[in-house]
Amino acid sequence: MNTTTPGIPRPLPARAVGILGRTAELGRIRALLTDRRIDGVAVSGVGRSRVLAEIADWAQGHGFRIEPIIGGRGLSTLVCTVLLGPATRVLAVVDDAHLLAEADAELLLELVRQGLVRVIAAGPDGLWPGENLGRVDLPPLGATDMIELARALTGDHPAARRLAQLAQGSPRLLRELVHLAADHPADQGGSLTEVIELRLAGLDAAQRQALDLIAATGFAPLPVFERLVDRHDLIILAEQELITAVETPTGWRVELAHTGIGAALGATPVPEPSTEDDQDHVTGLMCAGRIEEALAAATERFAAADAAHRSGHGVILASMLLAHGQIRRAHDLLCLLPDDDPRWAILRLAAAAQLGDPAAVAAGALPPAEAATAHLAASTAVARAWAAAVRGDLDQARDLLCAKAEDTTWDRAARAHTLGRLGLARSAAPFWHSIGQHGYLRARLDYSRAIATADADLLAAVAEQFLTAGALLYGAEALAELAALHQRAGQSRKAAAAIRRARMLPVRHSGARTPGLALLAQNEPLSTRESEVVRLAVTGLTDPQIALRLGVSVRTINNHLHRAYRKLGCAGRADLPPGAGQ
Template sequence: MGREQQRALIERTRPKSVVIAGPAGVGKTRLAREVLPDAEWIRATKASAAIPFGAMSHLLPDDARDRTDVLRRIAEHLEQDLVVDDAHLLDDASAAAVFHLVTRGKTFALLTTRASEPCPDAITALWKDGHAERIELGPLSEEDTGRILDTFDLDAASRHRLVQMSAGNPLLLKELITAKALIRKQGVWRWNGVKATPRLTEVIATRLNADENQRRLLEVVACAEPVSTETLERLARTNDIAEAERKGLIHTTNGLSRLGHPLYGEVLRETMPPARLKQICGALADTDQRDALRAGLWRLHSGRPADPRLMVEAARQAMDRFDLALAERFARAANGGWEADHVLAEILSHGGRYEESLQALPYAPTKDDERVRWAVTRSDVLYWGLGDPQAATDVLDTVEDPATAASKAWVLLFDGRCEEAVTAALPVLRTTNPQALCWAAAAAAAAAGFTGDPDQAREIHAIGLRTAREHRDDVPWGYVQVGFGYGLGLLAQGRLNEAWDLADREYRTAAKQEADAPLGAWAGLRGATAKARGDLRTAITSLRESLILLAGFDTFRLAAPCLAELAGAYALQGRAKQAERLIVRADREASRLFTTSIKLNQAWTQATRDTRRAAKTARAAADQEHLKPLKAWALYDAFRLGDHSVRRQLEELADDPVRHAFALAAGKDPRAGHLFQEHGMFRHAEELGRNTLLTPRERDIAKLATRNLTSRQIAAQLGLSVRTVDNTLGRAYLKLGINNRADLKAALQA
């Protein structure tokens, strides 16, 4: 799989023979088998290399008189395609025989050889003298590796991790999967870490082929990669380093050394004796403390006491990387003190452990910078943990600072008070504090979108993004915060093409960074946008992935709207039970900002059984919503579900292209379809094009018909005549563009 170009090249080269050269496990043998499935095979081994004609023993005639006779008789026998696997291990006699077969021109031979190993002179002469074409077979591309992984329903980060860990080597990819590096959660396969099974350990040991001194060197690199040349030379002998580089076991670039393959380090660390791990990590910690996170981790592994300041800084860095488990270990290893207790409270709050966070949060400090951080952390617990927005904003109001103002804007945003959120955030956009500015810009860009002011949202987003880029070292995730806030606003406005482009691009970027929290957030936004566009398959895949990723780091309770969107996607597919189970959980856990979205997904869930009730739910959501973009969404959903009395209200809101499209569609104006298409609302456009706006009665009868009820049974259940049922079904067929009941279920799910 994934070697189409090489197969085509081999076919074009025939009848000239071919030598496939490449590293171990790259797929040389498999490629040969696919190209020549019916060929005669010669398999060279280390054992056969010591025996003349050892690799060809199965082809030797019993009564051969001498070497010349052997060559003649083999040549007579082999006038067909021939594969020579691992030709670099051939004994000289077998190599000469292969050379003879190829040069006489009657046999097409395909040879595989390991690129890093010397070959017998006769084999080398084949391509050097032009008798065979040499093809270098490198690692699979990321795209080709991805195609192999398509059989697994993987989250994006796990897919990226497998691609990186296998480094394009099909054998190692297979061993990783066999070693249970993946675990299935809620229908999605996730990376579960490398397990050093006996088979994987054997494969890696064979590739390393290292003596004791070299292995000790490799263990140091495994614990520290990338390790500076300066540090490595303090802990290992120079000649061992040079030999390891010569053999390709380590690579050094720009003064930093790494192992020759990502899996080497995983297996070496897994199989290292605990005492050896402690020894190496202790030596590394004593030698290099320039990176707090790495030095802190070495201290933890060494089992030695650590500087509390180092542990606190390491905890902050681990938290910035969304590794809460490691961050907590660092914070607890700091052994108390205001800074350690505060960072521990932050970590516990981010992990949703709010009661523990309150217990860990130290007393209110007197220093200004500590008061700011204390207020922000306490307000986070009060709002996200205890659901008390008033108490949260009261705490923030006790300290006047850009950081507390930005945090207040977030509370107001998620509490659905978007106009107030913009007001609170705008002054912070003039601050010199990059973290506070990014937070404020993220909240304000989202809030401006929810209020229906795309120009203001775009301007605020640009300010925040510029700051995030200029201060990437200080706020490494600032661009994620700002971009995600802007994306939420785009989705609320119905600007689905822009929302999709942003969410899909950042989702793919986050997958390469392997950070669960931002990836989960982007997956959720991507899934919600895909659902709004009508791509239910992508929506369900992304939303399920989002829920798994957010499980350990859902600071802003994004799981609730993701649950609702997933329920809505299931409902649109007609999967009522799955939708009903999820929507209950979403309604219980939601922030006010997402109330309307959740109610609309609840309406579509209800529509799987009762469209009249669903229309009432959507209408009630519209009546309770004051934000124009969300109110318009709710009114149009009520219209789609059969409440055509909302047309006038939609016309009153039509001061925006998307809301104008809603009003046009409610008036059955064909111009609506073009506007829907322009903004990525493909499902809405398709509904208009196919005239699938069923009345409540048409939808109710059609739903019953999909359950294999006869017209008489439907009539009895609804108190109608059989003729009315048949006539209603006929109108539904016409609107759906189908001819009979057999197509009805699929049409309703489309």
């Protein structure tokens, strides 16, 4: 069609215009998202992408952490957020949810069903039937609202009414028509796809290449694109509202303005690096004692992985979590992902056994031993050994761990450390003389040697190395074994001090049930009266004041305190920790 009034300006940004005609629907969605009886909201109908953006802004201002899911990208980041990050309310925002791969949709819904995340998803009517979701349909905007929106987008241009009629109640199509009218006054009709294709035809080769790159990567940090793409081209694409910049907790990222642009481009994801290379890199960091860097690298790679690479990167992350002693987190991650990768079965069995779950161990099916890769040789041996120990067969556990190992320090350290953790420290002697190691890996090798040789100084150093590295579970086990060594040597005060320090560590969050942790429960607890006296002493009361309050002699109070000091590893009243006796 031909326009009679040229000079239509480019539309104002959507956020600057605001959202019209959706007051009732927005109110209903907000109410549904705060209703704990359901798991989230499915939004269908016209203008759903804009509504999702509005709700995401509202939710972020009300304490939710927003995790966008675009074509499957962002899903791994979501898993990391809910399983590995601090406790927080997480809202997954999924546009065009019907385009998610089946495996991606199932993973997301499993997180939702477990109550780990709430979701708001946009798609056609009937999206995800059977799920416990509130449902809101967005009818086409009425003529009055469309005209008001067209006037706002065009600066009250005379052509606004005609553009509103052509858009047929669709705010997204209206914005594209306004763009098209600004660039091509003679072409203002057609479907959304046709309109987008006309706009893409106006890009030069460099701008089209930049847009293709952004579409292929889904979304990525802004500094990455500023290195790869001419800044002028990025500005042009942003001005034409083909791309948008979004602020996240980790910085700005760039993504397509909406999924219709990606569909018009026919974008396909770019290949990712080999996960085996990533395993080498992360394991190298662990071997060097750079534990936090290793975990951060594994988490970052998993968070950025798409569906095709999520399993491989998840194996790496789960392996690092297990090696770091974060058993519960590793197990939760492993249980969320599909069973079609034999590596998951290996690691899941190792985690279940260390959590003391006989039923899960009995149900666990491992692939043949020869199917394990070099990277997983130690993990396979450890998993089978822990399973045997849970069944009470320590002889089999010893045989599995002492079998010929891969000639890597990582493998030797894993086997030696596991032998020590299972109470089979003397059997680890062949691994003790690995040379050229220090820090975290040396501590894993020395753990069993210190126990077998009753070397309290070495075991204390091992415990310190674990704690310095952040491996709190391993540190607690080492302190418990150290307490046992001191107790056998008649050094009850040192034993009590080690036990007290181990009990102050938050290892209960690991969920582990191991022989080392069992030693903590064997230490003699404070009696009821000793606890009562210690609680009063911590408040600053003197022995006579405590005696008067409890109606007993000062000598009795002295006796109670001296026994409590011995059990707690304290030299006297000044050493009592806050909260002692609770």
